[in-house]
Amino acid sequence: MDLILGIDPGSRATGFGLVAVDGTRFRCLGAGVLRTRAGWDLAERLHRIHEGLVEVIRRHRPTAAAVENVFQARNPRSALLLGHVRGVAILAAVREGIPVFEYTPTQVKQAVVGYGRAEKGQVQHMVRLLLNLERRPPQDAADALGVAVCHANFAAGPLARAAQQAGRAP
């Protein structure tokens, strides 16, 4: 069984979600949001997010981490800030010996909704259906679960097996 940690990095709120993959069945083993406070300086935010993710990894021992890869940002300044958070998020997985995979927003939408240009709301809706969640998770947690489902489809799920059978890399 694979256990995938999806991460949706953000300087105010970093979402995480754990998806267990057993054959073609997906199950959510937990999800949450690491929040930072408005008054905190950058160093404190990065520390909080990094330590929070390390704690999640140590508690659940996922077999892989999946992070959304952002190529577009509104401007260099917000890209720089997001980069800081992605950096310490990726480092949390590497430090704990977990392989890290990156997916573009289009790949996430394609994997979860089946359509690369889907609205963000559709991803959250499908995540809830796919994982059979009773309640709608917080947005950042839902996004993190979406990335985890995406990795499950690409690397550990039926799409990967179909691709392997067809002799192609997933």
Next chain:
Amino acid sequence: MDLILGIDPGSRATGFGLVAVDGTRFRCLGAGVLRTRAGWDLAERLHRIHEGLVEVIRRHRPTAAAVENVFQARNPRSALLLGHVRGVAILAAVREGIPVFEYTPTQVKQAVVGYGRAEKGQVQHMVRLLLNLERRPPQDAADALGVAVCHANFAAGPLARAAQQAGRAP
């Protein structure tokens, strides 16, 4: 005596430099460059840079870390990449309990050369003179020493004391 670790983050080469401040005297206690290989993926680069800086901090126990703050970048993509490296660099200091200070390129030039619009080469030249270095350090190490000298001037050096005497915060 203050011991300042200056850091010049970059995804291929991250410079570091240690400057001891004793009254008005500056002394270089070491400098170097953490290099990553072209074939490495992002996670490996971040891990190498982070662990390298943690090692430097544990060996020298600096009292403060100073990192250049970049507001401008060529484009969002390079800003995002630089952000990853800055994030894991800042985290190395925070994890080891070292306070982190950030300075703009203009502040570094002002502190080292006395002119905020100085050329990059002038900073390296003045760093060598100020620290009485026999050889010219690698460029990334020189830039890191420049940021450390800047912090020394702002927070631990004669400028700060003069400011304190005058009743102003540095």
